[in-house]
Amino acid sequence: MPARLRSNPIHPPNKHYLLDFQSLEELPDSFKWAHLDSPNRVLESESESESVPVIDLNDPNAQQLIGLACKSWGVFQVINHGVSKSLLDKIEACGKNLFALPVQQKLKAVRSPDGVTGYGPARISSFFSKRMWSEGFTIVGSPLEHARQLWPNDYTTFWYVSSFSPTNTCNIC
Known part of the structure; x- marks a missing residue:
């Protein structure tokens, strides 16, 4: 784990603050971001009302556009990446199945605490004074072990990647 994550004084990374989204009736104060909760909130700049940049990987300027999007937005959407819509749909369905599970599962x-993969809050959440109202599941490499933990009797229906590269097949869901 990078030293920045270990030594951050705001929220120690070894403590998971996870919400049970299915049984939550009211958002705890530790998750409330005052400037976002205000009903009279005014957009701080015109750029806040613009759309997230869409980067076409077939564009000869894609590399520069990605750099600009990272600097100005910190996020971007990619099109013409070569991943089929059917595969993206299967991945989305797997994600929905995962996050629909009960919290205890x-x-x-x-x-x-020192790991990279698995269920938990976003790694960047420790850098903010308020907690993020989100949950995440990070996958690095094969998710097979986590899938076995989540679905011991039917783990292959979630996400079993036998090999993933442009020339090999990928079996998902």
Whole structure:
């Protein structure tokens, strides 16, 4: 784990603050971001009302556009990346199945304090004074072990990647 994540004084990375989104009736104060909750909130700049940049990987200027999007937005959408719509749909369905699980089931695959993969809050959340109202599941390499923990009797229907490269096949869901 990078030293920045270990030594951040705002929220220690070894403590998971996860919400049970299915049984939550009210958002705890530790998750409320005052400037976002205001009903009278005014957009701070015109750029806030613009759309996230869409980068076409077939564009000869894609590399520069990605750099600009990272600097100005911190996020971008990619098109013409070569991943089929059917594969993207299957991945989306797998994600929906994962996050629809009860919290106690998802906690079986919780990310360890020094780990990179598994269920838990976003790694960047420790850099903010308020907690993020989100949950995440990070996959690096094969997710097979986590899938076995989440679905011990039917783990291959979630996400089993036998090999993933442009020339090999990928079996998902």
